[in-house]
Amino acid sequence: MKKANAADFLIYDEAAGIYREDPEQAVRDDVEKHYWLHVGQSIVKDWRLYLMLIPMILVFLFWRYFPMYELLGCFKVSDEVLPVSEQLFSGFSYFKRLLVGGDDLSAEFWRAMRNTFILSFYGLCFGFPMPIILALFFNEVKSNIARSVYQVLTYLPKFMSTVVMTSLVVMLVKQGSLTSGMGIVSQALANLGWISADVAKSGMLNNPEFFRPIYIISGIWEGAGYDSIVFFAAIIAISPTSYEAAQIDGADKMAQMRYVVLPSILSTIVIMLITRIGSLLNIGYEKVLLLYNTNTYVTADVVSTFAQRYGLAGAAKGIASAAEMMNNVVGMLLVIGANTIARKASNVSLY
């Protein structure tokens, strides 16, 4: 709290030629002294404002915060009948079982944890630079019509739902059978000799080796164009005089990229990177669920699908929530950490 001094209380009244007490300071003092009275008065005065807030608060309370209460179930003995509040405490037994259980379940959990990290890490490494590169390319296309055509085409996949997108992927790389040929993409890859004919015949999605590439590439195919919008907006905001100045100094294209474009879009890159890192462990379980099958659990099973299999399809609700809780807590620490670092380093903060 700032130390009070006379100048805070007194203001010069020009008309009367004297110093008066600042009436607002009196209000501020009053608020401090009678805080709850002030709260009550404000609610009475602006009751409409608080009324407007209520539906939103209730919706988030019921369907976002009550599940967090249900999450207590991971510390308790799972029970189909009893509500969470009446279940017996089991402490950290589920966590122990998953982390150091030493049995198949624990091994499966660690596999899911590893897959989650690997999938999101690859997604970040390959998926993050693509929109930036695309935006740089868009910037080279000087004709507006041509650029619009390119942009519209590359945004297109973003408008499909996950279900339609994965259905398309499934069909394009599906196995060959008696009544129908294999998918056109596996056919093409087999003809090019990039994959063996046997793999193409048995279906690329049935082969654990190909799950990650398919997941990452379909992700880039779907999102790169749309994600480039924000970078492109940052690039076209760069003043042409910056390029001219760099050219006079003898900068070739690479040097211009390095010294003009990159510094100008750095803050955008940082913001997008924070968002990406924040949702790193929050990988689209829907997409994994729609693309994986029992043959590819080795590389495809992530923590959310692990939880879905044991908690929703199976009945091990406690184990499943414990697994997801660990995942989500690490995820939250990542968001907060990334945000703090960005705020310290570049004064760009997301929240």
Added chain:
Amino acid sequence: MKRKLEVSELIFKVISYTLLTVFALACLYPFVYAISAAISGRAAVEYGEIVLFPKDIQFEAFRRMFSDNMFWNAYSNTLFITFYGTVWALLYSILGAYALSKKRLLFRKFFNFFLVFTMWFSAGIVPQYLNYLSTQKVFVAAGITDDKWLVVIAMGMAAMNIILLRNAFEGVPSEIEEAAIVDGASEFQVLSKVYLPMCKSTIATVALFFGISRWNGYFWARQMISNSNEHPLQVFIRLRLEEFTDAEAMAGWNQVYASDSVIYALIVCSIVPILIIYPFIQKYFAKGTNVGGVKE
């Protein structure tokens, strides 16, 4: 020096155009292929002869799908969920964002945190499922047995969208609001007559985000809607695909289309409405990502 500069520009330009063209075509190709495969003759599809253009054109696969009542049912369910879901989400989001944008609101920091925290931490699938189950019980007890309403009311909230709206409302100059209040406008009139018209484009963007996520909603709809008459389109498509992969030889010997063509026809039909409205909504989408940078 000048020559070196021109050469480097030229090289970069050539690379840009080439890779952009490749990527754009790669984005377009699956759609074209899906259409071709949906309308090609049986032998051509089964022997994998379709590369780009259709062969032995037939429309039987489409006709078969259009004669399926379940398909139209699923479509109308999706429209129902998208429409009511968007209206409901917009309603509480706009009201809440308006209140949050006011400096005189007490505990504003707390309410903001209340929202933002849901972006950081989610309880996960299992607790959410249990929560939806108890919500379902409450709904049934209240006489709402149609699970579509559960999907509409209890799902699809997005803190990010509310923050987008709040930022837009905060951008409206307070003088305009004061003028309206001097003219005797009530709080609700200020919101509907001043703020809504001034933030039209942000509201359109947010409505679009809600609408798209409703249209695309799959996982929870499949978990919570047990009656197949109430399934939305996404669930319908997925179930068809699963049936199809389970029972490979679905098409009878006398059919003129391959069983693949039915799936492709389904995919095409679910994309076409989006493609039709795409030119109109595209600019709002572009805008949405630009205002996405959150402050505070």
